[in-house]
Structures are given as structure tokens and as C-alpha cells.
Amino acid sequence: MTSGSRSGRVRMVDVAQRAGVGTITVSRALRTPQQVSKEVRDRVLAAMEATGYVPNLAAGTLKSQRSRVVAAIVPTLRNTIFAETVEGLADGLREHGLQLLIASSGYSLEAEESILLNLLGQQPVAVVLTGIAHAPRVRSMLRSRGLPVVETWDLCDDPIDRAVGFSNLEAARRMTLTLADRGYRRIAFAGAPPQLEHRAAQRLAGYRQAMAELGRAAQIITLDDLGVTFASGERAVGQLLERKRPPDAVFFVNDVVAFGAAQACLRLGVAVPGQLAIAGFGDFELARASNPPLTTVRIPGEQIGRTTARLIVERLAASDPPWTGPERVVDLGFEIISRESA
Amino acid sequence: MTSGSRSGRVRMVDVAQRAGVGTITVSRALRTPQQVSKEVRDRVLAAMEATGYVPNLAAGTLKSQRSRVVAAIVPTLRNTIFAETVEGLADGLREHGLQLLIASSGYSLEAEESILLNLLGQQPVAVVLTGIAHAPRVRSMLRSRGLPVVETWDLCDDPIDRAVGFSNLEAARRMTLTLADRGYRRIAFAGAPPQLEHRAAQRLAGYRQAMAELGRAAQIITLDDLGVTFASGERAVGQLLERKRPPDAVFFVNDVVAFGAAQACLRLGVAVPGQLAIAGFGDFELARASNPPLTTVRIPGEQIGRTTARLIVERLAASDPPWTGPERVVDLGFEIISRESA
DNA sequence: GTGAAAGCGCTAACAC
DNA sequence: GTGTTAGCGCTTTCAC
Numbered sequence: 001m002t003s004g005s006r007s008g009r010v011r012m013v014d015v016a017q018r019a020g021v022g023t024i025t026v027s028r029a030l031r032t033p034q035q036v037s038k039e040v041r042d043r044v045l046a047a048m049e050a051t052g053y054v055p056n057l058a059a060g061t062l063k064s065q066r067s068r069v070v071a072a073i074v075p076t077l078r079n080t081i082f083a084e085t086v087e088g089l090a091d092g093l094r095e096h097g098l099q100l101l102i103a104s105s106g107y108s109l110e111a112e113e114s115i116l117l118n119l120l121g122q123q124p125v126a127v128v129l130t131g132i133a134h135a136p137r138v139r140s141m142l143r144s145r146g147l148p149v150v151e152t153w154d155l156c157d158d159p160i161d162r163a164v165g166f167s168n169l170e171a172a173r174r175m176t177l178t179l180a181d182r183g184y185r186r187i188a189f190a191g192a193p194p195q196l197e198h199r200a201a202q203r204l205a206g207y208r209q210a211m212a213e214l215g216r217a218a219q220i221i222t223l224d225d226l227g228v229t230f231a232s233g234e235r236a237v238g239q240l241l242e243r244k245r246p247p248d249a250v251f252f253v254n255d256v257v258a259f260g261a262a263q264a265c266l267r268l269g270v271a272v273p274g275q276l277a278i279a280g281f282g283d284f285e286l287a288r289a290s291n292p293p294l295t296t297v298r299i300p301g302e303q304i305g306r307t308t309a310r311l312i313v314e315r316l317a318a319s320d321p322p323w324t325g326p327e328r329v330v331d332l333g334f335e336i337i338s339r340e341s342a
Numbered sequence: 343m344t345s346g347s348r349s350g351r352v353r354m355v356d357v358a359q360r361a362g363v364g365t366i367t368v369s370r371a372l373r374t375p376q377q378v379s380k381e382v383r384d385r386v387l388a389a390m391e392a393t394g395y396v397p398n399l400a401a402g403t404l405k406s407q408r409s410r411v412v413a414a415i416v417p418t419l420r421n422t423i424f425a426e427t428v429e430g431l432a433d434g435l436r437e438h439g440l441q442l443l444i445a446s447s448g449y450s451l452e453a454e455e456s457i458l459l460n461l462l463g464q465q466p467v468a469v470v471l472t473g474i475a476h477a478p479r480v481r482s483m484l485r486s487r488g489l490p491v492v493e494t495w496d497l498c499d500d501p502i503d504r505a506v507g508f509s510n511l512e513a514a515r516r517m518t519l520t521l522a523d524r525g526y527r528r529i530a531f532a533g534a535p536p537q538l539e540h541r542a543a544q545r546l547a548g549y550r551q552a553m554a555e556l557g558r559a560a561q562i563i564t565l566d567d568l569g570v571t572f573a574s575g576e577r578a579v580g581q582l583l584e585r586k587r588p589p590d591a592v593f594f595v596n597d598v599v600a601f602g603a604a605q606a607c608l609r610l611g612v613a614v615p616g617q618l619a620i621a622g623f624g625d626f627e628l629a630r631a632s633n634p635p636l637t638t639v640r641i642p643g644e645q646i647g648r649t650t651a652r653l654i655v656e657r658l659a660a661s662d663p664p665w666t667g668p669e670r671v672v673d674l675g676f677e678i679i680s681r682e683s684a
Numbered sequence: 685g686t687g688a689a690a691g692c693g694c695t696a697a698c699a700c
Numbered sequence: 701g702t703g704t705t706a707g708c709g710c711t712t713t714c715a716c
Contacts, residue, residue, distance in 0.1 A: 011693060022703045027695060037701060052483060057463040058403040059693035062708050067400065069464075078429050079627075083420045090419075090446065099460060102444050104432065118441055121399040122411070141394065230631040263631045266608075285421075289572040289601070291608045291633065353709060364687045369711060379685060401709035404692050 010051045019047035030055060061123050069099050070312060071124035073115055075107040075131075075197075079228055079256055080284050082130065084301035085152065085308075089128065092309025098125070107197055107226055109135045120145070126312045132156040132163060133198035148315040150308045154199055155329055162315075164307045164330045168199050171297045171334040172206030175251055175279055178295075178336050180214050184249035184277055187211070188219040190236050190261075191253030192227035200227060200253050203281065207251060219247055227253050233260025237268070240276070249277035249342055255284045255296055262290050262341060277342035283335075292340035300332040307332065352393045361389035372397060403465050411441050412654060413461035414470035417449040417539075421570055421598055422626050424472065426643035427494065427650075431470065434651025440467070449539055449568055451477045458483070468654045474498040474505060475540035490657040492650045496541055497671055504657075506649045506672045510541050513639045513676040514548030517593055517621055520637075520678050522556050526591035526619055529553070530561040532578050532603075533595035534569035542569060542595050545623065549593060561589055569595050575602025579610065582618070591619035591684055597626045597638055604632050604683060619684035625677075634682035642674040649674065 016023045021040060029036045029044040036044070047053075061067040070093055074082040090100045101119060105112040113135040116127070120141075126148040129138075132155075142149045142160050149161035156163050172189075179187050189208075194201035204220070211218045221239065225232035233252065240246050252258035258280030265272045272278055272292055280287055283298035307330055358365045363382060371378045371386040378386070389395075403409040412435055416424045432442045443461060447454040455477040458469070462483075468490040471480075474497075484491045484502050491503035498505050514531075521529050531550075536543035546562070553560045563581065567574035575594065582588050594600035600622030607614045614620055614634055622629055625640035649672055 013693085023693090024695070024704085025702060028702085031695085035701070040701080052486065054459060054462045056404070056465060056693055058400045058409070058465050059708090060695065061400040062398070062404050062710080063693080063695045065708070076429075077419060077432075078425045079422060080420070083425075087418075087420050087446065099443075099445070099464070101441075103441070104429065117396060120396045122441070123398060123400050144394065230627050234631075260631055263633055266633045285572050289576075289605045291605055355709085365709090366688085366711075367686060370686085373711090377685070382685080398709055401692090402711065404694085405709080405711040407692070 010053045012053070012055070015044065015047045015051055015053045018051060019043045065123075067123045067125055068097055069101050069122055069124045070126045070128065071101045071103075071116075071119035071122065072128035073103050073105050073112055073119070073130060075105055076228065077102070077104050080286070081228065081254065081256065081282065082153075082301070085305040088302035088305025089309050090305075092306045093312070096309075096313045098309075098312070109133065109138075113138050116141070125316060126150070128152060128308055128312075129160075131198050132159065134160075148312055150311055152304050152308055154202065155331055157329075159329060162311050162328055162330070164304050164311065164332065166299055166332050166334045167206075168202035169206040169209070171299070172203035172251070172281070173210040174206075174334075174336055175281070175297050176207045176210035177214070178338075179249050179251060179277065179279060179342060180210070180216075182249075182277070182342065184342070186219065186245070186247040187216070187249045187251060188221055188240075188247035189251050189253070190221035190223055190227075190233075190257065192223050192225075196226060203253055221250065223253070223257055227257050230256060230260030230263065233257035233262075234264035237261045237264040237270070237276075241268070241270070246276070248275075249273070249279065251279045251281075253281055255280035255282040255287045255294060258294055258296070258341075259286045259290050262292070262294065266291060273340065273342050279342045283337050287337070287339070290341065295339045295342035296337050298335040298337050300334070303332055352395045354395070354397070357386065357389045357393055357395045360393060361385045407465075409465045409467055410439055411443050411464055411466045412468045412470065413443045413445075413458075413464065413466035415445050415447050415454055415457055415461070416472050417447055418570065419444070419446050422628070423570065423596065423598065423624065424495075424643070427647040430644035430647025431651050432647075434648045435654070438651075438655045440651075440654070451475065451480075455480050462487070467658060468492070470494060470650055470654075471502075473540050474501065476502075490654055492653055494646050494650055496544065497673055499671075501671060504653050504670055504672070506646050506653065506674065508641055508674050508676045509548075510544035511548040511551070513623070513641070514545035514593070515552040516548075516676075516678060517623070517639050518549045518552035519555070520680075521591050521593060521619065521621060521684060522552070522558075524591075524619075524684065526684070528561065528587070528589040529558070529591045529593060530563055530582075530589035531593050531595070532563035532565055532569075532575075532599065534565050534567075538568060545595055563592065565595070565599055569599050572598060572602030572605065575599035575604075576606035579603045579606040579612070579618075583610070583612070588618070590617075591615070591621065593621045593623075595623055597622035597624040597629045597636060600636055600638070600683075601628045601632050604634070604636065608633060615682065615684050621684045625679050629679070629681070632683065637681045637684035638679050640677040640679050642676070645674055 012023045016026045103115045151163045154165045191200045223232045280294040280296035287294040287296045354365045445457045493505045496507045533542045565574045622636040622638035625638045629636040629638045
């Protein structure tokens with residue numbers, strides 16, 4: 001098992017010679033074992049063990065024009081927002097022998113574009129993007145390549161290829177109406193500046209639409225820190241309380257900031273929901289752990305990842321042309337979760 | 343910019359012909375621009391734009407025996423524990439044109455081994471592992487390859503190549519002594535079963551050592567869920583309170599479970615730190631957001647990532663042999679952070 | 685500063 | 701079920 005000279009330079013030929021077969025047989029033993037007789041296969045596997053052979057995927061990819069890598073870009077890995085999706089995706093892909101290549105864009109569309117160029121060089125067999133808003137060239141570049149592409153975390157009438165997600169707008173609208181149903185009168189929305197993030201903008205739009213339906217005036221609180229840190233939620237509460245006529249309910253753009261706000265209230269002695277009701281978005285583990293537990297929108301984070309993996313695997317098996325087939329857009333829905341905070 | 347026939351099949355020759363140069367000049371314009379006259383370079387860049395050329399890294403990697411990929415394995419991406427390290431690493435590498443290939447092992451050493459085999463196939467120029475405990479073959483495989491390897495999040499006298507981290511044992515020992523200094527008498531430690539995770543075992547050992555120094559009896563609480571969810575912290579509090587003689591302070595193996603425990607106390611009306619003091623480990627954003635804020639050990643998560651990136655970049659530039667050079671082990675230290683919870 | 689030829693290690697296509 | 705041949709698209713080496 002450790003005899004192989006200086007490993008890392010063991011080539012398929014070395015294994016083949018040791019097993020007394022041709023290189024192609026080694027290749028087949030690895031990729032399509034059923035094509036190789038059990039006896040030979042065992043000999044080959046033993047030779048691989050003995051030499052510590054690790055296939056050079058660069059060579060295989062080059063020749064076959066087909067890697068085993070799926071490239072994904074998420075806005076951030078720093079908090080838990082996309083964590084479930086990424087793990088679900090990675091698991092779903094790994095079960096089919098595909099390796100996930102992840103990069104984060106820091107919520108910047110320009111960064112997304114340049115990162116994508118880099119990732120494409122690795123010859124991925126599919127690309128996963130977060131959201132449906134992209135730099136102009138991203139769409140054309142991916143379409144012209146004819147690569148399977150899945151856009152996640154939102155829906156869209158005309159995806160680059162496929163989309164898997166839920167309606168951020170509708171989810172926010174429903175949450176707003178739910179808060180109104182509960183009797184809250186002055187419902188505010190807190191999010192980062194909408195031009196910074198399309199999904200946040202969609203949620204804001206859903207809030208606005210609901211408020212219009214209710215015939216009430218919208219009240220917007222702008223978060224800093226891209227609206228993804230506890231601290232920005234805390235600061236928002238500070239701002240709120242200075243207002244002459246503060247809202248009696250705030251719908252936060254995600255659970256991370258909602259949680260930060262709830263903790264600030266606890267610290268400041270602001271009763272939740274008595275004095276200020278708080279709603280979040282995401283139903284992360286944080287929402288249940290909060291005091292009080294957060295009313296929020298459950299979104300199918302892990303399932304988005306799993307479904308994305310499934311679509312990719314199916315597409316690779318079928319080798320359909322990119323923009324045909326069923327399920328171009330998969331709506332996994334959302335669910336309003338009522339807890340004590342609102 | 344979109345003329346190039348069916349993109350994804352644009353090769354370097356196509357760009358070269360369009361620019362009226364040889365392929366090698368295109369290659370140089372991309373990789374070592376200073377070797378190409380400005381005039382020719384501009385023509386080449388224009389041709390790349392026009393054709394939408396994306397270099398096939400598989401071919402380059404194959405020929406040059408040198409990719410631009412660094413492979414990393416972390417135990418999980420599901421919570422924030424390793425998030426800072428991963429982002430710091432990714433950022434530090436990207437600044438030098440290196441792409442991070444991340445995979446998660448689910449805290450399993452066997453999974454780590456098999457994932458590593460997969461990743462090695464991509465011909466990474468360096469490998470980053472979490473922790474210093476690995477399956478037996480991992481060490482020999484990496485050493486024999488002579489690849490730059492960085493083990494993170496712990497220290498070790500004899501790393502595979504380099505290690506960047508802090509002493510989990512010493513950090514836990516110091517925190518335990520700090521709790522004793524504050525006057526807590528019955529200090530317990532809560533962590534997952536130590537055989538499941540080496541870093542947790544080190545922290546337990548540090549706790550035991552401190553308790554021995556103090557001449558006190560150790561009291562261990564075993565967490566479920568690998569000790570990485572809020573819920574397991576909550577359940578631990580439930581268990582604690584059933585004891586005849588519960589501890590007056592609990593040192594949790596990380597901030598995630600400590601936070602879960604603190605929230606459970608809040609809910610159950612257990613005064614923190616009055617009735618039960620709580621200490622965490624990590625100083626994640628959660629620690630500050632908690633009520634009360636958590637006394638914890640600050641560990642240099644992002645800096646581990648940054649330093650790891652720096653070591654890798656330096657090693658690639660210097661092409662030193664693997665186990666020589668300064669800084670084989672970089673101790674980034676830790677800091678006890680005193681807040682209200684203990 | 686630029687080019688021509690060779691070949692990295694594997695797998696597709698075709699034999700047997 | 702197994703082997704032979706050719707070549708994927710780059711970069712290295714050496715020439716100019």
C-alpha cells in the first residue's frame with residue numbers, strides 16, 4: 001500500500017502494467033466496473049491499492065470533455081442563510097459522484113461574473129447560481145455554452161435554464177397580511193437597500209403590495225451591513241424607538257436581523273410582541289432558539305439544494321437540450337410559521 | 343463579444359488566429375502578460391473578448407502539472423463555526439488567483455479520507471484540512487505526494503506539513519481556571535463524546551487538567567447532535583436541572599451549544615449567571631447577541647484562514663521542500679472574553 | 685518578443 | 701471482455 005515509488009506520479013500505465021492489463025481496462029475498472037470481469041477487476045483494484053494510484057481528473061476531463069464538477073456561487077458562506085442549501089446540494093451531488101465547487105460572491109453581481117469566468121475554466125458539467133439577478137453577460141455566456149444551469153432561491157418566468165425556489169414577493173406579501181390579521185396596525189419592513197439585493201427587493205415589493213391592498217402606508221427601515229448581521233438588527237431597533245410614532249410590528253428581511261432585533265429588545269426591556277412584534281424570514285435554527293421564538297416564513301433551504309442536485313443529475317443523464325423538458329421552474333413554496341414574537 | 347460561433351468550443355487557436363499570432367502568445371498574454379508587447383497583448387485581449395474565450399484549465403493543468411486549485415475539507419458548512427475560516431481562506435487565495443475547492447466531511451474521518459482521494463484527483467496545488475486527527479492513510483498519502491498541506495484549528499508537534507491554529511487544550515484549561523477564579527465551585531464541561539471529535543476531546547482534556555490542578559472533581563455532560571446545534575445545548579440544560587446537585591457553571595464546547603443553553607435558561611427562568619453560569623468557546627457573533635452575552639474564548643477563525651492562505655501562497659512561490667522552512671506550526675493564540683454569562 | 689513541435693494522462697472509437 | 705490508436709487543448713522546451 002505504500003510501496004509505490006514517489007506517489008503523485010503514479011500513472012494509469014503503472015497500474016495497468018502491475019495488473020498485467022491495458023490502460024483502458026484500468027479506466028473501465030474505475031468508471032464502468034460492470035464492463036470488466038470480476039477477476040481482472042480485483043487485480044486492477046489491488047494494483048491501484050498497491051501503488052496508491054489517484055486518477056488525474058484533468059486528463060480525463062480533457063479527453064472526455066466532461067468533468068465531474070458542478071460549480072456553484074452563493075452570496076456568502078459567513079452565516080447560515082445559504083448553509084442548508086449548499087449542504088443539501090453537495091450531498092445530493094456527491095451521491096452521484098459529482099463534486100461541488102463553491103465560491104462566494106459577497107452579494108456582488110460583478111464579483112459573480114468574474115468568479116463565474118474562473119469557474120467555467122474548470123469545465124463544470126453544470127452551474128448553480130443564487131437568485132435570478134445577474135450581470136448581463138452571465139446570462140448570455142451560460143446560454144451560449146448550453147450548460148445545465150440552475151438559478152436558486154427565487155422564481156422567474158424566463159430562467160437561464162432552470163430555476164428552483166419560491167416566490168420571495170408572495171412570501172413577504174403573505175407574511176405582511178398575516179401580521180395585519182393579527183391586529184398589528186403600523187407594520188414596518190426592515191431590509192438592506194433594495195438595489196443591493198434582488199431577493200430583498202422582492203420581499204420589499206411583497207410588503208408594499210400587501211400594504212397597498214390593506215390601504216395602509218408603507219414604512220421602511222433601512223438596514224446597514226447588507227442586512228445579514230445581528231448587529232444591524234440591533235441597530236434597527238435603536239432607530240425605531242427614536243421615532244415619534246414607532247411601528248407596532250416590524251417584518252425583517254431575514255431571521256438573522258430579526259433575531260438581532262429580538263435580542264436587542266430583550267436587552268432594552270422592550271416587550272415582544274407586546275410593545276413591538278417581530279417577524280423574520282427563513283426559519284433558520286435561530287428562529288426557534290430566539291426569545292421569544294420568531295414568527296417567520298419557512299423556506300425550503302435544504303430542499304432547494306436537494307432538488308437542484310436532482311435536476312442536474314437528471315439533465316446529465318438525459319442530455320436534453322438546455323431549455324426544454326418539464327419543470328423549467330420548480331416552486332417549492334413557503335410556509336408562514338407562527339410563534340410568539342408576532 | 344457574442345460573435346464566437348458556439349461558445350464553449352472556442353479554443354486558444356481560434357483566439358490566436360483572430361489575433362494573427364501563435365497560440366503560445368495567447369497563453370502568455372493570459373499568464374505572463376509582461377512577456378508580450380503591449381500592442382500584441384491588446385490585440386489578443388480583443389480577440390478573447392470577441393470570441394468569448396474561456397481557457398480550458400483542464401488542458402493547462404494536464405500539461406503544466408500545476409492547477410490553480412486549493413482543496414479544503416471542513417467538518418461542516420451548516421453552522422457558522424468554520425464559516426469565517428473558509429471565507430478568510432477563500433479571500434486570501436483568490437487575491438493570488440487561486441480557487442478554493444471546498445468539501446465537508448460531516449465530522450467523519452472516513453469521509454474525510456474518501457473525499458480527499460476525490461479532491462486529489464483534481465490536482466490541487468495544496469490541501470487544507472481541519473484539525474490534526476485524520477485517518478491513517480491521509481497522512482502518508484499527503485506526505486508522499488509532497489504537496490503543501492495545512493492543518494488548521496489546532497496545533498501539533500509533527501504536522502503533515504504545516505499547522506495553523508491555537509491550542510484547544512490550553513484554551514479550555516485557561517477558561518476553566520478563569521471560571522474557578524470567578525468563584526464558581528462546581529464547574530462542569532459539556533461536549534459531544536470526545537471520540538467523535540478531536541478538538542472537542544482536546545478541550546475536554548484542558549478542562550480535566552485544570553480541574554486536576556484545582557483539586558476538584560470533573561463533571562462531564564455529554565451532548566448529542568455532535569454538539570453543534572442549539573437544540574443540543576437546550577437539552578443539556580434540561581438534563582442539568584434534574585441533577586441532585588447541579589453545577590453552578592457549565593463550560594460548553596462551543597458557542598453554538600452555549601447559546602442554545604443560555605436561551606433555554608432564559609425560557610425556563612434560570613438566572614444566568616446567578617443560578618447557572620455559562621461559558622462558550624469561539625466568540626462567534628452569537629456570543630455577543632446572546633442574553634446575557636456569553637463569556638467565551640475568542641479564537642482567530644478568520645485569521646486562521648488568512649494565514650493558511652498566506653502560507654500556501656508563500657510555499658508555492660518558494661517551492662521549498664514540504665517539511666522545511668520556518669513557521670511549520672503557527673500558533674495564533676486565543677483570548678478569554680469576559681461577558682455577563684459567567 | 686514570438687513561434688513550432690511535442691506531449692501531459694487519460695478515454696472515445698474502433699478492433700478483436 | 702479486452703486492447704490499440706489517436707488526440708483532447710493547453711504549456712513546455714527550444715529555436716529564432
